[in-house]
Amino acid sequence: MLTLNGWMIDERSYAARLAASLMDIPLACATDRRAETFGPTLTDEMVSCVGLYEILEHFSRASETGWLWPEGEARQVMKWALDGIELFSEARREALAATLPRKAETEPVTFLFREMEDRLSAGAFRDEIWFSGRMIGFVDVILFPVAALAHDLGVAMDLYPALRRFIRQVRQLPGFIVMPGIASCH
Numbered sequence: 001m002l003t004l005n006g007w008m009i010d011e012r013s014y015a016a017r018l019a020a021s022l023m024d025i026p027l028a029c030a031t032d033r034r035a036e037t038f039g040p041t042l043t044d045e046m047v048s049c050v051g052l053y054e055i056l057e058h059f060s061r062a063s064e065t066g067w068l069w070p071e072g073e074a075r076q077v078m079k080w081a082l083d084g085i086e087l088f089s090e091a092r093r094e095a096l097a098a099t100l101p102r103k104a105e106t107e108p109v110t111f112l113f114r115e116m117e118d119r120l121s122a123g124a125f126r127d128e129i130w131f132s133g134r135m136i137g138f139v140d141v142i143l144f145p146v147a148a149l150a151h152d153l154g155v156a157m158d159l160y161p162a163l164r165r166f167i168r169q170v171r172q173l174p175g176f177i178v179m180p181g182i183a184s185c186h
């Protein structure tokens with residue numbers, strides 16, 4: 001059985017767990033605090049994947065759900081999403097570990113949220129309700145923890161109606177699993 005070595009409250013580990021659950025891939029979880037800094041790993045007798053990108057790529061080959069691995073321009077969107085979750089992860093770790101109160105929503109984080117909102121809003125005009133298009137895909141799984149954990153950085157979600165709708169849509173999917181820290185009131 002595949003084993004995800006991750007940290008329960010790390011957004012990248014959660015994205016891997018969420019993808020496995022939505023794709024109906026059996027997954028055992030083992031706690032590894034190093035994942036908080038370096039990201040999750042996936043192991044099995046025949047598999048060794050390091051980082052969210054490799055894990056999701058393996059899931060795309062292991063599942064029969066029809067989730068296609070992004071190609072062409074969609075691959076660039078996925079790279080943008082992976083860069084976004086890394087930016088968010090670093091800012092969130094700094095905010096949660098701070099000993100004194102400070103502004104956690106930095107300019108790059110604000111820019112990321114605005115770009116996420118703009119992409120979803122533009123897609124809605126093309127009847128594409130997901131970052132991945134008309135069907136949920138890997139980009140959506142990568143960006144869901146970013147949107148859902150926005151309150152950890154003090155991001156005012158009132159400014160992002162498309163992101164709020166996105167959060168609700170992901171929560172309604174069969175196989176959705178919760179993460180500690182993501183409020184159920186979204």
